[in-house]
Amino acid sequence: MIPVFEPTLTAEAHSYVSECMSTNWISSQGDFITKFETKLSKLHEDRHCAVTSSCTTALHLALLACDIGPGDEVICPDLTFIAPVNMISLTGAKPVLCDVETDTFCMSVDTIRPKITNRTKAIVVVHAFGHLANMPEILELGKKYNLRVIEDVAEAPGGMIDNKIAGTFGDISCFSFFANKIFTSGEGGACLSSDDKIIESIKILRDHGMSMEKRYYHPVIGFNYRMTNLQAAIGLSQVEQFHEIIHRRKSIEDLYIKFFKDNDKIKYRHYADWCKGVFWLATVTIPEMSDRKHIISKLMDKGIECRQMVFPVHEAPPYHKLANDSLKNSIFISHKSLHLPSSSNLNKEQIQFITDSVVTAIDEQC
Numbered sequence: 001m002i003p004v005f006e007p008t009l010t011a012e013a014h015s016y017v018s019e020c021m022s023t024n025w026i027s028s029q030g031d032f033i034t035k036f037e038t039k040l041s042k043l044h045e046d047r048h049c050a051v052t053s054s055c056t057t058a059l060h061l062a063l064l065a066c067d068i069g070p071g072d073e074v075i076c077p078d079l080t081f082i083a084p085v086n087m088i089s090l091t092g093a094k095p096v097l098c099d100v101e102t103d104t105f106c107m108s109v110d111t112i113r114p115k116i117t118n119r120t121k122a123i124v125v126v127h128a129f130g131h132l133a134n135m136p137e138i139l140e141l142g143k144k145y146n147l148r149v150i151e152d153v154a155e156a157p158g159g160m161i162d163n164k165i166a167g168t169f170g171d172i173s174c175f176s177f178f179a180n181k182i183f184t185s186g187e188g189g190a191c192l193s194s195d196d197k198i199i200e201s202i203k204i205l206r207d208h209g210m211s212m213e214k215r216y217y218h219p220v221i222g223f224n225y226r227m228t229n230l231q232a233a234i235g236l237s238q239v240e241q242f243h244e245i246i247h248r249r250k251s252i253e254d255l256y257i258k259f260f261k262d263n264d265k266i267k268y269r270h271y272a273d274w275c276k277g278v279f280w281l282a283t284v285t286i287p288e289m290s291d292r293k294h295i296i297s298k299l300m301d302k303g304i305e306c307r308q309m310v311f312p313v314h315e316a317p318p319y320h321k322l323a324n325d326s327l328k329n330s331i332f333i334s335h336k337s338l339h340l341p342s343s344s345n346l347n348k349e350q351i352q353f354i355t356d357s358v359v360t361a362i363d364e365q366c
């Protein structure tokens with residue numbers, strides 16, 4: 001079976017984890033946490049960094065650090081993994097869903113602007129499936145309406161607009177290091193910000209609201225959202241190869257693009273010319289009349305594991321009430337797209353086999 005995604009762990013990962021084990025620094029204190037934070041910071045314009053237990057918890061902390069709570073509205077895309085919407089809800093604020101663009105799969109100023117009301121306090125911008133949302137335009141809109149902007153970089157670390165890297169645009173940016181992400185620590189996340197006060201407050205909140213100067217003194221209510229030294233050890237081994245991993249992954253995506261190039265039925269995910277995207281999951285959109293379930297099952301029979309795209313958020317029962325008339329692109333893209341195997345260790349023959357099999361499965365239907 002060719003899996004949809006598997007991490008590639010290096011010898012350094014093994015040696016760093018062994019070091020944690022042999023020194024007993026296996027919990028949420030230890031050198032690897034500081035080293036991982038420092039490395040992430042260096043890769044992102046020296047923004048201050050706090051690692052967390054996941055991107056989900058990073059998003060929760062980012063929203064709290066922006067003082068989001070009951071009575072506020074926060075705009076986010078309908079086409080996203082559900083974590084940002086769940087975290088907005090957890091603060092007591094109301095998530096407001098906007099549509100995405102068909103070419104980028106991301107929210108844009110045109111889809112965000114109609115959703116702004118006098119209760120809107122923030123936008124959670126999700127960089128979707130390796131493509132960045134148009135941050136310069138969104139930041140300008142945010143400034144005009146005095147909105148906080150949180151970037152969810154889970155699916156596009158390393159992506160760029162005008163040589164500025166994802167995660168350096170918003171007030172706070174949140175990263176995921178889950179095992180199917182471009183860089184992994186097993187489970188894990190991070191918040192980055194140019195504002196040291198924000199990151200300090202996030203470090204307090206992630207650690208039970210405990211003062212950093214006076215141990216066991218808790219000036220605010222907090223959580224245990226910490227990352228362990230073991231996770232940071234794996235994470236460090238990955239981001240030490242940040243540019244190599246992105247480069248290797250790009251060469252895989254180039255093959256997908258090449259092999260699908262002459263097929264007019266299958267639309268491989270497109271990158272706008274203003275965005276230097278990053279390869280996360282190979283994503284194709286199939287013709288309207290084809291049956292995605294059938295295609296996934298045909299590929300499975302050949303030992304190729306594929307994944308349907310996430311459902312639009314408003315199709316989840318807790319969020320049915322957030323459905324609105326403007327979510328057409330989100331619905332179409334979500335229902336007609338699938339992700340193909342995307343691990344960093346795929347070779348050319350495997351990619352040729354996968355693309356040929358997708359073409360055959362679709363040709364059989366239409």
Ligand SMILES: Cc1ncc(COP(=O)(O)O)c(C=O)c1O
Nearest residue numbers: 054055056081083154176177178
């Ligand atoms: C856009 C986005 N945000 C947040 C998350 C949640 O990340 P984590 O599993 O690290 O909490 C994901 C996970 O897939 C995601 O795709």
